[in-house]
Amino acid sequence: MKKSELTKLIESLGDDTEVDETISKSDLGKALASSGLTLDAFKSKMESDPNFKSFLDSEKDKHATKSLETWKTNNLQKMVDEEYKKQHPEADPKDTEIAKLKKQFENMQKESLKKDLTNKALKTMTEKKLPTDLVNFIVGQDEDSTNKNLETLEKIFNQHDEAIKTEILKNDTYKPGGQGGAEPTEEAVKGQINSLFGIKE
Incomplete structure:
Protein backbone atom coordinates (compact mmCIF):
# COMPACT_ATOMS: atom_id res chain seq x y z
CA MET A 1 0.00 0.00 0.00
CA LYS A 2 1.26 3.48 -0.87
CA LYS A 3 1.70 6.19 1.73
CA SER A 4 -0.88 8.37 -0.04
CA GLU A 5 -3.42 5.55 0.14
CA LEU A 6 -2.80 5.12 3.86
CA THR A 7 -3.12 8.87 4.42
CA LYS A 8 -6.34 9.03 2.47
CA LEU A 9 -7.78 6.17 4.49
CA ILE A 10 -6.83 7.77 7.82
CA GLU A 11 -8.10 11.22 6.80
CA SER A 12 -11.50 9.93 5.81
CA LEU A 13 -12.12 8.80 9.37
CA GLY A 14 -13.48 11.05 12.11
CA ASP A 15 -11.66 11.43 15.41
CA ASP A 16 -14.18 9.25 17.25
CA THR A 17 -14.70 6.70 14.48
CA GLU A 18 -13.98 3.04 15.18
CA VAL A 19 -11.25 2.10 12.73
CA ASP A 20 -11.34 -1.69 13.08
CA GLU A 21 -13.88 -2.49 10.45
CA THR A 22 -12.76 0.22 8.02
CA ILE A 23 -9.14 -0.84 8.11
CA SER A 24 -9.91 -4.53 8.00
CA LYS A 25 -11.90 -4.09 4.76
CA SER A 26 -9.26 -1.91 3.17
CA ASP A 27 -6.23 -2.96 1.19
CA LEU A 28 -4.21 -2.09 4.25
CA GLY A 29 -6.20 -4.55 6.37
CA LYS A 30 -5.71 -7.23 3.78
CA ALA A 31 -2.00 -6.46 3.53
CA LEU A 32 -1.67 -6.52 7.29
CA ALA A 33 -3.49 -9.82 7.49
CA SER A 34 -1.29 -11.35 4.82
CA SER A 35 1.86 -9.98 6.43
CA GLY A 36 0.96 -11.38 9.81
CA LEU A 37 0.48 -7.90 11.35
CA THR A 38 -3.00 -7.90 12.80
CA LEU A 39 -5.33 -4.93 13.07
CA ASP A 40 -5.05 -5.12 16.84
CA ALA A 41 -1.29 -4.91 16.56
CA PHE A 42 -1.61 -1.89 14.23
CA SER A 48 1.77 2.98 22.17
CA ASP A 49 4.21 4.45 19.65
CA PRO A 50 4.15 8.28 19.80
CA ASN A 51 6.27 8.58 16.67
CA PHE A 52 3.92 6.38 14.66
CA LYS A 53 0.87 8.28 15.91
CA SER A 54 2.59 11.60 15.23
CA PHE A 55 3.35 10.49 11.67
CA LEU A 56 -0.28 9.54 11.03
CA ASP A 57 -1.52 12.82 12.58
CA SER A 58 0.85 14.90 10.46
CA GLU A 59 -0.33 13.14 7.33
CA LYS A 60 -3.92 13.79 8.32
CA ASP A 61 -3.12 17.49 8.98
CA LYS A 62 -1.45 17.82 5.58
CA SER A 67 -8.53 20.28 1.47
CA LEU A 68 -9.05 23.66 3.17
CA GLU A 69 -6.91 25.47 0.61
CA THR A 70 -8.83 23.81 -2.21
CA TRP A 71 -12.12 24.85 -0.61
CA LYS A 72 -10.88 28.44 -0.21
CA THR A 73 -9.80 28.56 -3.85
CA ASN A 74 -13.15 27.27 -5.04
CA ASN A 75 -15.55 28.97 -2.63
CA LEU A 76 -14.12 31.76 -0.46
CA GLN A 77 -13.93 34.54 -3.05
CA LYS A 78 -17.48 33.83 -4.15
CA MET A 79 -18.70 34.10 -0.56
CA VAL A 80 -16.78 37.36 -0.03
CA ASP A 81 -18.26 38.82 -3.23
CA GLU A 82 -21.78 37.82 -2.22
CA GLU A 83 -21.39 39.35 1.24
CA TYR A 84 -19.98 42.55 -0.25
CA LYS A 85 -22.97 42.85 -2.57
CA LYS A 86 -25.31 42.41 0.40
CA GLN A 87 -23.61 45.18 2.33
CA HIS A 88 -23.08 47.45 -0.68
CA PRO A 89 -26.03 47.07 -3.00
CA GLU A 90 -25.46 48.65 -6.35
CA ALA A 91 -27.30 51.97 -6.54
CA ASP A 92 -28.90 53.42 -9.62
CA PRO A 93 -26.45 55.89 -11.25
CA LYS A 94 -29.19 58.54 -11.16
CA ASP A 95 -29.59 58.08 -7.41
CA THR A 96 -25.83 58.36 -6.93
CA GLU A 97 -25.70 61.59 -8.94
CA ILE A 98 -28.68 63.05 -7.07
CA ALA A 99 -27.05 62.22 -3.72
CA LYS A 100 -23.82 63.87 -4.89
CA LEU A 101 -25.63 67.04 -5.99
CA LYS A 102 -27.60 67.11 -2.75
CA LYS A 103 -24.37 66.92 -0.73
CA GLN A 104 -22.82 69.74 -2.78
CA PHE A 105 -25.93 71.89 -2.25
CA GLU A 106 -25.87 71.26 1.51
CA ASN A 107 -22.19 72.25 1.65
CA MET A 108 -22.91 75.45 -0.30
CA GLN A 109 -25.74 76.28 2.10
CA LYS A 110 -23.46 75.75 5.10
CA GLU A 111 -20.76 77.96 3.60
CA SER A 112 -23.28 80.68 2.77
CA LEU A 113 -24.76 80.57 6.28
CA THR A 126 -17.43 96.42 15.85
CA GLU A 127 -20.46 98.33 17.16
CA LYS A 128 -19.92 97.02 20.70
CA ASP A 142 -26.86 78.96 13.45
CA GLU A 143 -27.92 82.53 14.29
CA ASP A 144 -29.18 81.66 17.77
CA SER A 145 -25.94 80.02 18.89
CA THR A 146 -23.92 82.88 17.36
CA ASN A 147 -26.00 85.49 19.22
CA THR A 152 -21.34 85.75 26.47
CA LEU A 153 -18.33 87.58 25.00
CA GLU A 154 -19.89 90.98 25.71
CA LYS A 155 -20.70 89.94 29.28
CA ILE A 156 -17.12 88.76 29.86
CA PHE A 157 -15.63 92.00 28.55
CA ASN A 158 -18.08 94.14 30.55
CA GLN A 159 -17.16 92.24 33.71
CA HIS A 160 -13.50 92.73 32.87
CA ASP A 161 -13.99 96.48 32.35
CA GLU A 162 -15.88 96.74 35.64
CA ALA A 163 -13.11 94.89 37.44
CA ILE A 164 -10.52 97.32 36.05
CA LYS A 165 -12.60 100.36 37.05
CA THR A 166 -13.11 98.94 40.55
CA GLU A 167 -9.39 98.30 40.89
CA ILE A 168 -8.56 101.86 39.81
CA LEU A 169 -11.05 103.40 42.25
CA LYS A 170 -9.93 101.05 45.05
CA ASN A 171 -6.33 102.20 44.64
CA ASP A 172 -7.61 105.82 44.63
CA THR A 173 -5.21 106.58 41.82
CA TYR A 174 -7.77 108.40 39.74
CA LYS A 175 -9.62 111.45 41.00
CA PRO A 176 -12.16 113.05 38.69
CA GLY A 177 -11.14 116.56 37.79
CA GLY A 178 -7.61 116.01 39.05
CA GLN A 179 -5.96 118.46 41.43
CA GLY A 180 -7.61 121.86 41.51
CA GLY A 181 -10.34 120.61 39.12
CA ALA A 182 -7.94 120.26 36.17
CA GLU A 183 -8.56 117.44 33.69
CA PRO A 184 -6.08 114.55 34.01
CA THR A 185 -3.47 114.54 31.31
CA GLU A 186 -2.95 111.67 28.88
CA GLU A 187 0.37 111.00 30.55
CA ALA A 188 -1.26 110.73 33.97
CA VAL A 189 -3.91 108.28 32.70
CA LYS A 190 -1.26 106.24 30.92
CA GLY A 191 0.78 106.15 34.12
CA GLN A 192 -2.25 104.92 36.07
CA ILE A 193 -2.90 102.12 33.55
CA ASN A 194 0.76 101.10 33.52
CA SER A 195 0.77 101.07 37.30
CA LEU A 196 -2.40 98.97 37.40
CA PHE A 197 -1.06 96.36 35.02
CA GLY A 198 2.51 96.50 36.28
CA ILE A 199 3.92 97.79 33.00
CA LYS A 200 7.35 99.39 33.22
CA GLU A 201 8.31 101.85 30.57
Whole structure:
Protein backbone atom coordinates (compact mmCIF):
# COMPACT_ATOMS: atom_id res chain seq x y z
CA MET A 1 0.00 0.00 0.00
CA LYS A 2 1.26 3.48 -0.87
CA LYS A 3 1.70 6.19 1.73
CA SER A 4 -0.88 8.37 -0.04
CA GLU A 5 -3.42 5.55 0.14
CA LEU A 6 -2.80 5.12 3.86
CA THR A 7 -3.12 8.87 4.42
CA LYS A 8 -6.34 9.03 2.47
CA LEU A 9 -7.78 6.17 4.49
CA ILE A 10 -6.83 7.77 7.82
CA GLU A 11 -8.10 11.22 6.80
CA SER A 12 -11.50 9.93 5.81
CA LEU A 13 -12.12 8.80 9.37
CA GLY A 14 -13.48 11.05 12.11
CA ASP A 15 -11.66 11.43 15.41
CA ASP A 16 -14.18 9.25 17.25
CA THR A 17 -14.70 6.70 14.48
CA GLU A 18 -13.98 3.04 15.18
CA VAL A 19 -11.25 2.10 12.73
CA ASP A 20 -11.34 -1.69 13.08
CA GLU A 21 -13.88 -2.49 10.45
CA THR A 22 -12.76 0.22 8.02
CA ILE A 23 -9.14 -0.84 8.11
CA SER A 24 -9.91 -4.53 8.00
CA LYS A 25 -11.90 -4.09 4.76
CA SER A 26 -9.26 -1.91 3.17
CA ASP A 27 -6.23 -2.96 1.19
CA LEU A 28 -4.21 -2.09 4.25
CA GLY A 29 -6.20 -4.55 6.37
CA LYS A 30 -5.71 -7.23 3.78
CA ALA A 31 -2.00 -6.46 3.53
CA LEU A 32 -1.67 -6.52 7.29
CA ALA A 33 -3.49 -9.82 7.49
CA SER A 34 -1.29 -11.35 4.82
CA SER A 35 1.86 -9.98 6.43
CA GLY A 36 0.96 -11.38 9.81
CA LEU A 37 0.48 -7.90 11.35
CA THR A 38 -3.00 -7.90 12.80
CA LEU A 39 -5.33 -4.93 13.07
CA ASP A 40 -5.05 -5.12 16.84
CA ALA A 41 -1.29 -4.91 16.56
CA PHE A 42 -1.61 -1.89 14.23
CA LYS A 43 -3.99 -0.16 16.66
CA SER A 44 -1.72 -1.00 19.54
CA LYS A 45 1.21 0.56 17.68
CA MET A 46 -0.85 3.72 17.12
CA GLU A 47 -1.63 3.94 20.82
CA SER A 48 1.77 2.98 22.17
CA ASP A 49 4.21 4.45 19.65
CA PRO A 50 4.15 8.28 19.80
CA ASN A 51 6.27 8.58 16.67
CA PHE A 52 3.92 6.38 14.66
CA LYS A 53 0.87 8.28 15.91
CA SER A 54 2.59 11.60 15.23
CA PHE A 55 3.35 10.49 11.67
CA LEU A 56 -0.28 9.54 11.03
CA ASP A 57 -1.52 12.82 12.58
CA SER A 58 0.85 14.90 10.46
CA GLU A 59 -0.33 13.14 7.33
CA LYS A 60 -3.92 13.79 8.32
CA ASP A 61 -3.12 17.49 8.98
CA LYS A 62 -1.45 17.82 5.58
CA HIS A 63 -4.52 16.45 3.86
CA ALA A 64 -6.84 18.65 5.92
CA THR A 65 -4.76 21.74 5.07
CA LYS A 66 -4.77 20.86 1.38
CA SER A 67 -8.53 20.28 1.47
CA LEU A 68 -9.05 23.66 3.17
CA GLU A 69 -6.91 25.47 0.61
CA THR A 70 -8.83 23.81 -2.21
CA TRP A 71 -12.12 24.85 -0.61
CA LYS A 72 -10.88 28.44 -0.21
CA THR A 73 -9.80 28.56 -3.85
CA ASN A 74 -13.15 27.27 -5.04
CA ASN A 75 -15.55 28.97 -2.63
CA LEU A 76 -14.12 31.76 -0.46
CA GLN A 77 -13.93 34.54 -3.05
CA LYS A 78 -17.48 33.83 -4.15
CA MET A 79 -18.70 34.10 -0.56
CA VAL A 80 -16.78 37.36 -0.03
CA ASP A 81 -18.26 38.82 -3.23
CA GLU A 82 -21.78 37.82 -2.22
CA GLU A 83 -21.39 39.35 1.24
CA TYR A 84 -19.98 42.55 -0.25
CA LYS A 85 -22.97 42.85 -2.57
CA LYS A 86 -25.31 42.41 0.40
CA GLN A 87 -23.61 45.18 2.33
CA HIS A 88 -23.08 47.45 -0.68
CA PRO A 89 -26.03 47.07 -3.00
CA GLU A 90 -25.46 48.65 -6.35
CA ALA A 91 -27.30 51.97 -6.54
CA ASP A 92 -28.90 53.42 -9.62
CA PRO A 93 -26.45 55.89 -11.25
CA LYS A 94 -29.19 58.54 -11.16
CA ASP A 95 -29.59 58.08 -7.41
CA THR A 96 -25.83 58.36 -6.93
CA GLU A 97 -25.70 61.59 -8.94
CA ILE A 98 -28.68 63.05 -7.07
CA ALA A 99 -27.05 62.22 -3.72
CA LYS A 100 -23.82 63.87 -4.89
CA LEU A 101 -25.63 67.04 -5.99
CA LYS A 102 -27.60 67.11 -2.75
CA LYS A 103 -24.37 66.92 -0.73
CA GLN A 104 -22.82 69.74 -2.78
CA PHE A 105 -25.93 71.89 -2.25
CA GLU A 106 -25.87 71.26 1.51
CA ASN A 107 -22.19 72.25 1.65
CA MET A 108 -22.91 75.45 -0.30
CA GLN A 109 -25.74 76.28 2.10
CA LYS A 110 -23.46 75.75 5.10
CA GLU A 111 -20.76 77.96 3.60
CA SER A 112 -23.28 80.68 2.77
CA LEU A 113 -24.76 80.57 6.28
CA LYS A 114 -21.31 80.74 7.85
CA LYS A 115 -20.41 83.75 5.71
CA ASP A 116 -23.64 85.56 6.68
CA LEU A 117 -23.19 84.76 10.36
CA THR A 118 -19.56 85.93 10.26
CA ASN A 119 -20.52 89.26 8.63
CA LYS A 120 -23.31 89.90 11.16
CA ALA A 121 -21.05 88.96 14.06
CA LEU A 122 -18.28 91.28 12.81
CA LYS A 123 -20.75 94.16 12.52
CA THR A 124 -22.09 93.61 16.06
CA MET A 125 -18.59 93.19 17.52
CA THR A 126 -17.43 96.42 15.85
CA GLU A 127 -20.46 98.33 17.16
CA LYS A 128 -19.92 97.02 20.70
CA LYS A 129 -16.15 97.55 20.53
CA LEU A 130 -15.40 93.88 21.03
CA PRO A 131 -12.22 92.35 19.55
CA THR A 132 -13.06 91.19 16.03
CA ASP A 133 -10.12 88.76 16.07
CA LEU A 134 -12.35 86.43 18.07
CA VAL A 135 -15.03 86.20 15.38
CA ASN A 136 -14.13 82.60 14.44
CA PHE A 137 -14.76 81.54 18.04
CA ILE A 138 -18.10 83.37 18.11
CA VAL A 139 -19.74 82.05 14.93
CA GLY A 140 -21.86 78.98 15.76
CA GLN A 141 -23.98 76.50 13.82
CA ASP A 142 -26.86 78.96 13.45
CA GLU A 143 -27.92 82.53 14.29
CA ASP A 144 -29.18 81.66 17.77
CA SER A 145 -25.94 80.02 18.89
CA THR A 146 -23.92 82.88 17.36
CA ASN A 147 -26.00 85.49 19.22
CA LYS A 148 -25.57 83.59 22.49
CA ASN A 149 -21.81 83.49 21.94
CA LEU A 150 -21.81 87.24 21.28
CA GLU A 151 -23.78 87.88 24.48
CA THR A 152 -21.34 85.75 26.47
CA LEU A 153 -18.33 87.58 25.00
CA GLU A 154 -19.89 90.98 25.71
CA LYS A 155 -20.70 89.94 29.28
CA ILE A 156 -17.12 88.76 29.86
CA PHE A 157 -15.63 92.00 28.55
CA ASN A 158 -18.08 94.14 30.55
CA GLN A 159 -17.16 92.24 33.71
CA HIS A 160 -13.50 92.73 32.87
CA ASP A 161 -13.99 96.48 32.35
CA GLU A 162 -15.88 96.74 35.64
CA ALA A 163 -13.11 94.89 37.44
CA ILE A 164 -10.52 97.32 36.05
CA LYS A 165 -12.60 100.36 37.05
CA THR A 166 -13.11 98.94 40.55
CA GLU A 167 -9.39 98.30 40.89
CA ILE A 168 -8.56 101.86 39.81
CA LEU A 169 -11.05 103.40 42.25
CA LYS A 170 -9.93 101.05 45.05
CA ASN A 171 -6.33 102.20 44.64
CA ASP A 172 -7.61 105.82 44.63
CA THR A 173 -5.21 106.58 41.82
CA TYR A 174 -7.77 108.40 39.74
CA LYS A 175 -9.62 111.45 41.00
CA PRO A 176 -12.16 113.05 38.69
CA GLY A 177 -11.14 116.56 37.79
CA GLY A 178 -7.61 116.01 39.05
CA GLN A 179 -5.96 118.46 41.43
CA GLY A 180 -7.61 121.86 41.51
CA GLY A 181 -10.34 120.61 39.12
CA ALA A 182 -7.94 120.26 36.17
CA GLU A 183 -8.56 117.44 33.69
CA PRO A 184 -6.08 114.55 34.01
CA THR A 185 -3.47 114.54 31.31
CA GLU A 186 -2.95 111.67 28.88
CA GLU A 187 0.37 111.00 30.55
CA ALA A 188 -1.26 110.73 33.97
CA VAL A 189 -3.91 108.28 32.70
CA LYS A 190 -1.26 106.24 30.92
CA GLY A 191 0.78 106.15 34.12
CA GLN A 192 -2.25 104.92 36.07
CA ILE A 193 -2.90 102.12 33.55
CA ASN A 194 0.76 101.10 33.52
CA SER A 195 0.77 101.07 37.30
CA LEU A 196 -2.40 98.97 37.40
CA PHE A 197 -1.06 96.36 35.02
CA GLY A 198 2.51 96.50 36.28
CA ILE A 199 3.92 97.79 33.00
CA LYS A 200 7.35 99.39 33.22
CA GLU A 201 8.31 101.85 30.57
